[in-house]
Amino acid sequence: MKRVYNFSAGPATLPEEVLKKASEAILEYDNLGFSLIEMSHRSKPYDKINEEAEADMKKIMGLGDDYQVLFMGGGASLQFSMVPMNFLKEGMTADYINTGVWAGKAVIEAKKEGNINVIASSEDRKFCYIPKDIKCTEGAAFLHYTTNNTIYGTEYQFIPDVKVPLVADMSSDMLSRKMDFSKYSLIYAGAQKNLGPAGATIIVIKKSFLETAKDEKELPVMLSYKAHAAKKSIYNTPPVFPIFTVGLVLKWILAQGGLEEIEKANIKKSDYLYKYLDENTDFYSPTVDKDSRSRMNVTFRIVNHDLEPKFIEEAKEKGLVGMKGHRSTGGLRTSIYNAFPYEGVVKLVEFMEEFKKNNK
Amino acid sequence: MKRVYNFSAGPATLPEEVLKKASEAILEYDNLGFSLIEMSHRSKPYDKINEEAEADMKKIMGLGDDYQVLFMGGGASLQFSMVPMNFLKEGMTADYINTGVWAGKAVIEAKKEGNINVIASSEDRKFCYIPKDIKCTEGAAFLHYTTNNTIYGTEYQFIPDVKVPLVADMSSDMLSRKMDFSKYSLIYAGAQKNLGPAGATIIVIKKSFLETAKDEKELPVMLSYKAHAAKKSIYNTPPVFPIFTVGLVLKWILAQGGLEEIEKANIKKSDYLYKYLDENTDFYSPTVDKDSRSRMNVTFRIVNHDLEPKFIEEAKEKGLVGMKGHRSTGGLRTSIYNAFPYEGVVKLVEFMEEFKKNNK
Numbered sequence: 107m108k109r110v111y112n113f114s115a116g117p118a119t120l121p122e123e124v125l126k127k128a129s130e131a132i133l134e135y136d137n138l139g140f141s142l143i144e145m146s147h148r149s150k151p152y153d154k155i156n157e158e159a160e161a162d163m164k165k166i167m168g169l170g171d172d173y174q175v176l177f178m179g180g181g182a183s184l185q186f187s188m189v190p191m192n193f194l195k196e197g198m199t200a201d202y203i204n205t206g207v208w209a210g211k212a213v214i215e216a217k218k219e220g221n222i223n224v225i226a227s228s229e230d231r232k233f234c235y236i237p238k239d240i241k242c243t244e245g246a247a248f249l250h251y252t253t254n255n256t257i258y259g260t261e262y263q264f265i266p267d268v269k270v271p272l273v274a275d276m277s278s279d280m281l282s283r284k285m286d287f288s289k290y291s292l293i294y295a296g297a298q299k300n301l302g303p304a305g306a307t308i309i310v311i312k313k314s315f316l317e318t319a320k321d322e323k324e325l326p327v328m329l330s331y332k333a334h335a336a337k338k339s340i341y342n343t344p345p346v347f348p349i350f351t352v353g354l355v356l357k358w359i360l361a362q363g364g365l366e367e368i369e370k371a372n373i374k375k376s377d378y379l380y381k382y383l384d385e386n387t388d389f390y391s392p393t394v395d396k397d398s399r400s401r402m403n404v405t406f407r408i409v410n411h412d413l414e415p416k417f418i419e420e421a422k423e424k425g426l427v428g429m430k431g432h433r434s435t436g437g438l439r440t441s442i443y444n445a446f447p448y449e450g451v452v453k454l455v456e457f458m459e460e461f462k463k464n465n466k
Numbered sequence: 467m468k469r470v471y472n473f474s475a476g477p478a479t480l481p482e483e484v485l486k487k488a489s490e491a492i493l494e495y496d497n498l499g500f501s502l503i504e505m506s507h508r509s510k511p512y513d514k515i516n517e518e519a520e521a522d523m524k525k526i527m528g529l530g531d532d533y534q535v536l537f538m539g540g541g542a543s544l545q546f547s548m549v550p551m552n553f554l555k556e557g558m559t560a561d562y563i564n565t566g567v568w569a570g571k572a573v574i575e576a577k578k579e580g581n582i583n584v585i586a587s588s589e590d591r592k593f594c595y596i597p598k599d600i601k602c603t604e605g606a607a608f609l610h611y612t613t614n615n616t617i618y619g620t621e622y623q624f625i626p627d628v629k630v631p632l633v634a635d636m637s638s639d640m641l642s643r644k645m646d647f648s649k650y651s652l653i654y655a656g657a658q659k660n661l662g663p664a665g666a667t668i669i670v671i672k673k674s675f676l677e678t679a680k681d682e683k684e685l686p687v688m689l690s691y692k693a694h695a696a697k698k699s700i701y702n703t704p705p706v707f708p709i710f711t712v713g714l715v716l717k718w719i720l721a722q723g724g725l726e727e728i729e730k731a732n733i734k735k736s737d738y739l740y741k742y743l744d745e746n747t748d749f750y751s752p753t754v755d756k757d758s759r760s761r762m763n764v765t766f767r768i769v770n771h772d773l774e775p776k777f778i779e780e781a782k783e784k785g786l787v788g789m790k791g792h793r794s795t796g797g798l799r800t801s802i803y804n805a806f807p808y809e810g811v812v813k814l815v816e817f818m819e820e821f822k823k824n825n826k
Contacts, residue, residue: 110499114506117706125501129492132485139470139785141485143663143711146474146788179539179665180688183702187686215686298703303503305539305665305705326547326575326689328540342543343658345665346477347707351503425499428506 111450113440114428115256115403116278116299121445124302124354131350142350147343155346156339159353166359167287167310174316176309176331177339177349182277182296185307186212188329189273189292190219192319194247201225201242201270203251206233206258207434212250212275225249233258236398246270248291254279256299257432259405259439260398265289271315279402280308281359282444283369291315297348299402300444302355306348311335359444368444375442375451376401382455389462393437407437413465414438424457426450471810474788475616475763475801476638476659484662484714484805491710502710507703515706516699519713526719527647527670534676536669536691537699537709542637542656545667546572548689549610549633549652550579552679558607561585561630563600566593566615567794572635576610585609593618596758606630608651614639616659617792619765619799620758625649631675639762640668641719642804643729651675657708659762660804662715666708671695719804728804735802735811736761742815749822753797767797773825774798784817786810 112119131142136151145152160175167173178184189212194200198220202213204227216222223246226237233255242249248271254261256278266272271291280295287293291312298304311331322330327341334341339349362368380399383392383406393405408414414437418430431437442451472479491502496511505512520535527533538544549572554560558580562573564587576582583606586597593615602609608631614621616638626632631651640655647653651672658664671691682690687701694701699709722728740759743752743766753765768774774797778790791797802811 107494107497108499109494112500112504114504116703117504117506119504120501125492125503128503129489132489132492134467134469137467139468139787140472141480143485143488144472144474144477144479146477147664148793179541179705180544181539181702184540184686184688187688191686211687218683218686296703298706303707304507304703305708323578326544326551326578327571328544328547329686342541343476343656343664345539345705345708347663348665348705427499433508 108425110425110427111447111453112428113426113442113446113454115432115439115441116296117304118299118441118443119446120302120355121358124351124358124445127354128347128351132347143347145346147340147346152346155350155353156344159349159356162353162356162360163308163310166281166356166364169287169310172313174311174313174335176311176334177344177352178307178309178334179305179345181304181307182208182275182294183211184329185275185294185309186215187219188331189248189250189294190216190222191325191329192331193271193315194220194222195320196220198247199223199243199245200247201249203227203237203240203249204229205236205252205260206255207432208257208275208277209252209255212252216250228260233260234393234398235395236260236262240266240268242268242270248273250275254400254402256403256441257435259394259400259403261400261402263397279400281365281368282372282402284365297352299441300355302352303348305345306352308352371448372401372442372444375446375448376404378448378451379404379440379442379455382458386458386462389466390458402443403439403441405431405435405437405439411436416465417461420461421454421457424453426454426457468785470785470787471806471813472788473786473800473802473806473814475792475799476656477664478659478801478803479806480662480715481718481805484711484718487714488707488711492707503707505706507700507706512706515710515713516704519709519716522713522716522720523668523670526641526716526724529647529670532673534671534673534695536671536694537704537712538667538669538694539665539705541664541667542568542635542654543571544689545635545654545669546575547579548691549608549654550576550582551685551689552691553631554580554582554607555680556580559583559603559605560607561602561609563587563597563609563611564589565596565612565620566618567792568617568635568637569612569615572610572612588620593620594753594758595755596620596622600626600628602628602630608633610635614760614762616763616801617795619754619760619763621760621762623757639760641725641728642732642762644725657712659801660715662712663708665705666712668712731808732761732802732804735806735808736764738808738811739764739800739802739815742818746818746822749826750818762801762803764800764802765791765795765797771796776825777821780821781814781817784813786814786817
């Protein structure tokens with residue numbers, strides 16, 4: 107088959123070798139005489155998948171025994187509720203930063219569970235920047251923020267330096283760069299950007315923070331981190347195929363040389379695209395402040411907005427698909443996650459230059 | 467490859483043609499130049515998958531516009547909480563029937579949400595039968611029961627005749643037989659038995675019952691049936707691969723001739739096995755009362771329990787796998803869901819006869 111360059115914001119481009127292995131496992135897993143998706147989750151082969159995925163995740167992140175990795179379903183959206191349900195206890199306050207649609211949804215769900223403070227926001231300029239002045243409420247239960255904002259194309263380029271437990275939604279930039287992950291008490295991410303297919307959610311939790319969570323008896327058991335942690339992610343039947351495929355992606359990241367090499371590749375791709383945009387502001391217009399730009403989701407407009415549908419249509423004919431901006435913002439968005447190849451960005455810039463010449 | 471006969475209780479045997487199509491879709495979906503699992507869930511091809519799966523489900527069940535089908539993640543275990551969170555309002559009581567481990571877990575979760583009555587139970591005889599005398603609490607919010615009990619091998623052979631809204635966990639026998647599904651207000655099932663791989667949950671809900679659910683503002687939004695229904699199962703990123711594969715299974719059911727033919731095949735398989743068991747009670751001992759036996763999970767013991775590990779081991783050598791009973795009950799369990807072939811049951815009975823001769 108001829109693969110197109112797929113700039114979709116998620117589910118998104120995955121490594122071809124991952125797709126190949128996942129496809130094979132659907133036919134038969136490990137010469138067992140049945141498919142991966144016919145296999146009991148309470149079996150030795152599944153234990154191995156589950157354990158290796160946790161170990162590889164911690165290896166990539168440079169984390170030790172003081173952290174546990176959980177695999178769940180439900181998407182990051184379910185975490186918006188689970189985080190406050192587990193950690194925002196009676197009489198406490200939690201701090202939130204509002205940097206866009208998903209961060210805002212986390213705020214809405216947290217408000218249903220208890221008292222929160224939105225301590226910073228970039229809503230004043232339509233979320234085109236990352237708020238840098240972060241002062242937490244004294245004794246806050248945690249600070250929740252979104253490291254990368256898929257829709258607006260902004261990304262934190264620093265880790266907030268705060269005294270309260272740090273909780274991050276890393277759905278759209280997890281494992282895209284080196285970071286000191288040990289600064290976090292809880293990290294979560296839907297898999298369907300950098301980490302795998304839709305249907306798995308990854309939670310990385312500091313054990314000392316986990317201990318402070320509400321007991322499973324006080325919560326719907328499926329929403330209890332303690333319940334899932336005690337059963338090592340098989341409290342109930344887990345989403346086997348999505349988790350297996352996340353495991354394949356983790357092995358691919360390790361084979362690339364880990365986050366050091368992954369980050370280099372992501373810098374190369376995003377720099378190439380932003381450089382072109384910055385040199386061609388007569389025709390294209392990047393939407394995000396320079397110090398807040400995402401390496402994952404590059405958002406821009408054509409100065410003459412009316413040309414955007416034509417741009418999308420002609421790009422598609424060239425095998426460059428999935429660049430329509432989110433329905434809430436319009437414009438253009440190119441998502442270039444870990445597995446998106448550099449050649450695709452080169453091809454995009456070639457097309458952009460051609461489109462500019464033909465439509466000036 | 468040589469396929470074994472896989473008696474696993476779930477995830478379980480799926481039709482080979484479904485595995486083949488699912489495997490192909492992982493490499494490339496519908497000549498689009500990318501994989502099914504790289505495809506945006508907000509795209510026309512995914513809309514088609516979602517819509518066809520709903521339409522096929524309703525067609526198979528003989529349901530019309532007064533029902534809606536939802537696809538979610540989280541498994542049936544999450545439904546244990548969602549049902550009472552949405553429908554058990556302040557001051558109301560809900561009725562539950564306790565027929566085993568999963569029914570019992572539903573009771574535990576419901577108690578966290580409100581007032582419930584366990585109106586019938588088969589705990590007195592270790593869940594080896596189905597309670598038949600069912601009298602609901604006057605004005606109960608709903609009656610919740612489990613149609614098939616995977617662990618104990620019991621199955622309802624009738625639909626409780628009650629005046630209150632009927633809610634059923636059909637995780638392990640959904641679409642295995644003809645039924646008047648219009649008697650139910652809400653049906654849910656984890657996919658990983660008869661319907662597909664782990665990671666998708668199917669909810670079939672009567673619209674008039676849905677209207678009585680709590681508003682999404684009163685609940686974590688991800689646990690609101692109204693929220694999922696309003697967005698036609700794409701409130702957030704759904705588990706694309708599991709749902710796609712459920713869709714393939716539904717098309718396979720239709721190709722078999724629908725539930726009429728499926729039921730015939732299931733009767734043929736389970737009758738063959740129970741007949742052998744009943745004729746060989748000197749050596750084997752079926753564990754369930756005759757009027758309560760499951761067509762899906764046939765549970766039995768060897769009269770001399772000590773022989774069971776040997777049975778499992780020797781069966782495995784013959785390519786008959788996954789027959790170990792649940793850890794809570796011990797013994798033997800053969801799960802013969804829709805996609806499990808008749809030939810596998812014949813092969814099992816042959817092996818059982820041989821094992822009996824060699825170990826009498």
